[in-house]
Amino acid sequence: MVQPKTTLLTGGHIYTPGDPDATAMAITGETVVWIGQDGPARALYPDAEHRDLDGAFVAPAFVDAHVHATATGLLTEGVDLRAAGSAQDCLTLLRAAAAGVSEGGVLWAHGWDESGWPGQRIPSRTELDEAVGQTAVYASRIDAHSALVSGALLAAAPDVRESDGWSAGGPVTKAAHHAARAHAIGALSGQQRERAQRAFLAEAAAQGIAAVHECSGPEIAGRSDLAALLELGTRPELPDVTGYWGQRSVELPEGVHGLGGDLFVDGALGSRTAALRAPYTDAPGSRGTRYLDAEQIAEHLVDCTRARIQAGFHVIGDAALEEILAGFALARERIEGIAMRRHRLEHLEMAGAEQIAALAELGVVGSVQPLFDRAWGGDSGMYTQRLGADRASAMNPFAALAAAGVILAFGSDSPVTPMRPWEAVRAAVHHRTPGSGISPRAAFAAHTRGGWRAAGVDDGITGTLVPGAPATYAVWEVEELVSAPGDERVQRWSTDPRARVPALPSLAEDSAPPRCLATVLRGATIHS
Structure with missing residues (x-):
């Protein structure tokens, strides 16, 4: 029987509740087996594969407990409207992108937020159609509960006009929005969907996220979309995906964790x-x-x-x-x-x-x-x-x-x-x-x-770095590590190591966020 290999990380800062001064961590297979100081680590594991952290910070990987993978990934090919500063900015971005949409395709856009625009003016459907011509456009508001839709999309999805929340000139909401979104999702090819989902999962791993909870449903993206994402989530090179299906039923779709x-x-x-x-x-x-x-x-x-x-x-x-x-x-x-x-x-x-x-x-x-x-x-x-x-x-x-x-x-x-x-x-x-x-x-x-x-994993160790825990962690380049007391009075920060509190990267408003060097899921590197 082949024994799993042991990897030894040294020369870093390990975020573990048992030892705020830990600099080394040993991993055998999928499991953390030891945490402590560099000297004892090398003595205990002389034959391990050695990796020098060069001062990096190692902590449990993140879990993003609410995502919409396909909608996020589609922005790599669609239009990100979060930077639009006005109704005119929004129309300019959509006009430029519409020229590149193939016949029969749908331009997917997201992120407009009129709450910060001059006069909080939202583009009318007439203005949208003047900008994009015969291109079918679905452009969801930042909260994804309403959307601007073009006349070309409405021509292909007539049920939108017959649904609650229909507006003849402005954004559609409620059931009309759900119908418009369903059409936009349904118009995607399998290749488009896979590219979007892979782009999303790769970005998650690059942010130190080892697992995501996809919150799907009939009005979000549909069963085939969720099934495809769950299949990708089983790949060893990608983050885990826990699926939730938003429907009143006791029929749990295959691979889905909760309703x-x-x-x-x-x-x-x-x-x-x-x-x-x-x-x-x-x-x-x-x-x-x-x-x-x-x-x-x-x-x-x-x-x-x-x-x-x-x-x-x-x-x-x-x-x-x-x-x-x-x-x-x-x-x-x-x-x-x-x-x-x-x-x-x-x-x-x-x-x-x-x-x-x-x-x-x-x-x-x-x-x-x-x-x-x-x-x-x-x-x-x-x-x-x-x-x-x-x-x-x-x-x-x-x-x-x-x-x-x-x-x-x-x-x-x-x-x-x-x-x-x-x-x-x-x-x-x-x-x-x-x-x-x-x-x-x-x-x-x-x-x-x-x-x-x-998601129901409550064994007391998953999501932490202690011996016996899954080796799911991220490695970060940080400017500064600080210790803070474990109460709500967040202003009481301390950099004094005598506090015996595991240090975290500085969360001061003017500090740079850590940079992810690697993300590891159960011993397998999913981002480096």
Whole structure:
């Protein structure tokens, strides 16, 4: 029997809870077998394959707990509108790209955000058609809950005009948006889809991400898209993919982990489709849209709990969260063991103290996106525009969720915000609302171990670097390592090694993010 080889890393900084001064790590096969100092390491493993870290920082690899792989990867060939600073910028980018679209193809674009544009003016369909001619265009808003669609796309997808959320001149929302997106996804060739998915997974690995949670569903990308991605996720040279299917059913598609992800209870604040208890500040006649009621939520929870399947829901608005909690209450009257399944809530942006306490009791996982606060928080951000200052300041209450014992798993919702895990950790620490941020160690844990726990891997070691843990880690070039106490008072930083706290890269606002040198998944290098 061939024994697995042992690799010895020395001369670095190993992030491990057992030894803040560790400089060396030994890996045999897929498993970490030893962590300590360089001298003992060389004595214990004289025949190991030796790799000098040259001062690099080694830490558990990241998990991105909410992504949309194909939509993200398509931007490598489509149009990234996140940099557009006005309606005219948006049209200029689409006009230039439309010239290169083959006959019968669809131009995929994403990322426009009128909340920062002059007058918040959105291009009309007439302007869009003047810019792109007979090219079919699907251009989703930054939150991916509404889209600009061209006349050529509508001609090929007439059901869009007949659906709720149709607009004769502006963006489509609700069911009309879902229909337009389904057509755009359906028009992709198999080669286009594979290129997009491979580009996405390669970028994830390059960011130190070893595993992603794909949140798909009938309105997102379809079963064939998810099946293709799950197949790619089994390749040893690519990150792991955990699949979630957002549909009320007990039929679990092959290879899928849970029935949740983007199972919509409501929409998004930017598109004014998140379900609110009080009207939108900038649209007093609207309280958004709720897609599921308490009875439907309860039925899904009962069915999934009985089948031992993890359920989940997309929820942003406070009225939607109230409906979810009412659904949980109904479900608990009908079946035991609800909390044991660790059902998930995606985004979970508007939660008050009583709701947070209830969520902790229910054992739910909060799959949250810290870069939402960085993008839309603050005195003049989109949250304040839509909700007013008081409600906006209560968004994304990470500290309260963590203090109550809610399991947090960080993600990007890519392409809504980019896969930049260190920036997400920084955003969670330096929250725009004082008191809502969490400590660097807690934020880092939510983006590493938290992602594994969210998908049911809770053996106490996966997502950490300790002997016996899977050898899933990333190697980083960093400017500075600092130690910080493990509480919410993030201003109390210390570079004193006597603190005996494992050091992390500096998360100061003016510090450069670490650069990923390598990403390793269960002993196999997926990025170098």
